[in-house]
Amino acid sequence: MHLELATQDGHRKDVGKDTRSPLEIRGLTVSYGEKPALFSVDATFEPGAMTAIIGPNGAGKSTLLKAALGIVKPVSGRIRSYGKSLSAQRHRIAYVPQRASVDWDFPTRVLDVVLMGLYRQLGLLGRVRPKHLEIAMSCLARVGMEGFADRQIGQLSGGQQQRVFLARALAQGADLYLLDEPFAGVDAATEKAIIAVLKALKEQGKTVIAVHHDLATVPDYFDRVFIINTSRVAEGPVAEAFVPEYLQEAYGGRLATAQMGAAG
Numbered sequence: 001m002h003l004e005l006a007t008q009d010g011h012r013k014d015v016g017k018d019t020r021s022p023l024e025i026r027g028l029t030v031s032y033g034e035k036p037a038l039f040s041v042d043a044t045f046e047p048g049a050m051t052a053i054i055g056p057n058g059a060g061k062s063t064l065l066k067a068a069l070g071i072v073k074p075v076s077g078r079i080r081s082y083g084k085s086l087s088a089q090r091h092r093i094a095y096v097p098q099r100a101s102v103d104w105d106f107p108t109r110v111l112d113v114v115l116m117g118l119y120r121q122l123g124l125l126g127r128v129r130p131k132h133l134e135i136a137m138s139c140l141a142r143v144g145m146e147g148f149a150d151r152q153i154g155q156l157s158g159g160q161q162q163r164v165f166l167a168r169a170l171a172q173g174a175d176l177y178l179l180d181e182p183f184a185g186v187d188a189a190t191e192k193a194i195i196a197v198l199k200a201l202k203e204q205g206k207t208v209i210a211v212h213h214d215l216a217t218v219p220d221y222f223d224r225v226f227i228i229n230t231s232r233v234a235e236g237p238v239a240e241a242f243v244p245e246y247l248q249e250a251y252g253g254r255l256a257t258a259q260m261g262a263a264g
């Protein structure tokens with residue numbers, strides 16, 4: 001059974017762990033044109049774990065996250081979250097999109113981006129109260145960006161932008177965090193800061209699923225991997241699934257390149 005209490009800041013506090021899979025995918029096929037981007041994918045993500053989604057370029061990793069969020073419509077398949085339909089659980093899922101997919105010229109303050117994470121609490125009128133500002137500022141502090149609240153997002157570095165989007169996800173107080181290449185184009189300090197935040201979320205029993213490219217850091221950062229190349233190749237704990245046999249199957253001759261990319 002799963003119980004939730006509302007804390008003073010309005011965030012949910014879990015008093016009993018939800019042991020149901022935060023994301024369960026069955027027979028998922030997605031197609032943008034004739035060739036499927038995902039074909040008959042099954043996946044059961046473990047609650048409270050950090051899972052890396054890995055696979056070569058064009059393998060369908062981003063598409064898998066987008067389908068899990070209902071952003072792209074599948075041709076067929078079923079997606080459940082914590083035992084219920086996606087629409088019933090959407091509020092429990094936070095998303096940090098690929099940085100390249102965001103329009104950074106849009107005139108928005110850092111603080112406003114983070115406040116977007118509080119959309120459920122702000123309600124239809126969107127009236128921002130002191131408690132909302134407090135939550136937003138504390139989320140910015142968690143990613144080391146409290147000094148940038150009044151800046152325009154377009155004026156930030158890539159690493160700073162990524163931290164702000166993570167702060168927005170934190171403000172949502174979600175249980176499942178989906179991140180699309182959170183370390184792409186960020187500096188080493190930001191990468192360290194982001195991984196620390198993600199590990200802290202895991203300590204709180206949250207689930208983290210991230211599309212990840214750097215194979216060298218998989219064992220340090222993640223508990224589990226989901227390896228994909230249009231279809232599922234392997235899924236499991238790093239020690240069992242992150243092995244040459246499956247990596248070779250997914251990357252083929254591109255494995256050497258992927259590893260070199262990871263090392264460099």
Ligand SMILES: Nc1ncnc2c1ncn2[C@@H]1O[C@H](COP(=O)(O)OP(=O)(O)OP(=O)(O)O)[C@@H](O)[C@H]1O
Pocket residue numbers: 032033037055056057058059060061062063064
């Ligand atoms: N909006 C779109 N319209 C048409 N084709 C698309 C679209 N988005 C993705 N695709 C295609 O679907 C396939 C899977 O793309 P996706 O971005 O999910 O892969 P990926 O594994 O995340 O790739 P990468 O590692 O290069 O980011 C690719 O062949 C891509 O070209």
